[in-house]
Each structure stands twice: as structure tokens, then as C-alpha cells.
Amino acid sequence: MPWWQGLSFSLMSTVAYCILFNVPIRTLFAGGMVGMTGWVVFQVMTVNGASLTLATFGAATTVSLLSQFLSIFLRVPSTNFSVSGIIPLVPGSKAYKAMLAFVNGENLDGVTxxxxTAFAAGAIAAGLILGISIFSVWKGIVTRYAAKRAKAT
Incomplete structure (x- = not known):
């Protein structure tokens, strides 16, 4: 698949899920960009030799961090972006192929x-949690620094 097709499909699928989840219209494009950015990070990491699990983790962390920043900038909950932004990363075809392998009696391929699929799902969950954690620590540091600065003046 050419790179521009992947970009457009990830953007369209993320926007479609934003619509499905009743995200405010003014945030649809931003939500689409979050999903597309996650897909780009995934593709860049896999092209540069990262495993699928590590690439999924990196992309999910990126989606989470972008969702946190956009939630402050656009004043909407971060779940508006993170839930629909991970859609391009979900390993649906692997899960389908696994079930198909079990149905066809190829148990070893199915277990593999x-x-x-479980590693990818775990990487998505861990990446989302890491992004929220990084943002929370950053927000705490900024708040503490602002409080110290206010006391000094």
C-alpha cells in the first residue's frame, strides 16, 4: 500500500470513529490527525526495524500524549481523541486470522x-497509560514550579 493511501485511510477511519462516538464537530479534524499521527509513528518504527509490539507501544504513547495536549487546547475530554485515535493500531486482522487458523485446525498458527494479538493489545493499553502518566507528571511539575514562582514574587 502506498504511503498516501495509508495516511488517508488512517485519517478517514479515525474521523469515522470520532463521528461514531459523537465527538464535537469542531474536533473531528484534530481527532483524525491524532489517529493519522499514531499510524505514521507505527509505520516509521516498523520500517526502521522495531518489532510490531514496540511500534504499537510507541504509537499508542504518541496518541495518548497528543490526546492529552489537544484536550487542554480544545477543552474537551482526552478520551475524544485517544479512543478513536487508537483505531488504526488495533490488530483486527491478526485476531481474524487467528480465529480462522483455529477453525481450519491449524492450532499452532492460531496460538502464535x-x-x-495479545501483545499488540497489551502494548496499546500500556502506551495509553504511559502517555497519561508522562502528562500527569509534567503537569505536576509545571504546577509546582508555577506555585514556587508565585511565592517568590
């Missing part, structure tokens, strides 16, 4: 694919 289920394991890869």
Missing part, C-alpha cells in the same frame, strides 16, 4: 497469532 493470538499471542501476537
Amino acid at each position: 497469532l493470538v499471542t501476537l
Whole structure:
């Protein structure tokens, strides 16, 4: 698939899920950009030799951090962006192929694919949590510094 097709499909699928989740219209494009950015990070990491699990983790962390920043900038909950932004990262085809392998009696292939799917799902969850944690620590540091600065003056 050419790179521009991947960009457009990730943007369209993320915007479609934003619409499905009743995200405010003014934030649709930003939500689409979050999903597209996550897909770009995933593709860049896999092209540069990262494993699928590590690339998914990095992309999910990026989606989470962008969601946190956009939630402050656009004054909407961060879940508006993070839930729909991870859609391009979800390993749906691997899960389908795993179930198909079990149905066809190829149990070893099925277990392998289920394991890869579980690793990808775990990487998505861990990446989202890491992004929220990084943002919370950053916000605490900024708040503490602002309080110290206000006391000094």
C-alpha cells in the first residue's frame, strides 16, 4: 500500500470513529490527525526495524500524549481523541486470522497469532497509560514550579 493511501485511510477511519462516538464537530479534524499521527509513528518504527509490539507501544504513547495536549487546547475530554485515535493500531486482522487458523485446525498458527494479538493489545493499553502518566507528571511539575514562582514574587 502506498504511503498516501495509508495516511488517508488512517485519517478517514479515525474521523469515522470520532463521528461514531459523537465527538464535537469542531474536533473531528484534530481527532483524525491524532489517529493519522499514531499510524505514521507505527509505520516509521516498523520500517526502521522495531518489532510490531514496540511500534504499537510507541504509537499508542504518541496518541495518548497528543490526546492529552489537544484536550487542554480544545477543552474537551482526552478520551475524544485517544479512543478513536487508537483505531488504526488495533490488530483486527491478526485476531481474524487467528480465529480462522483455529477453525481450519491449524492450532499452532492460531496460538502464535493470538499471542501476537495479545501483545499488540497489551502494548496499546500500556502506551495509553504511559502517555497519561508522562502528562500527569509534567503537569505536576509545571504546577509546582508555577506555585514556587508565585511565592517568590
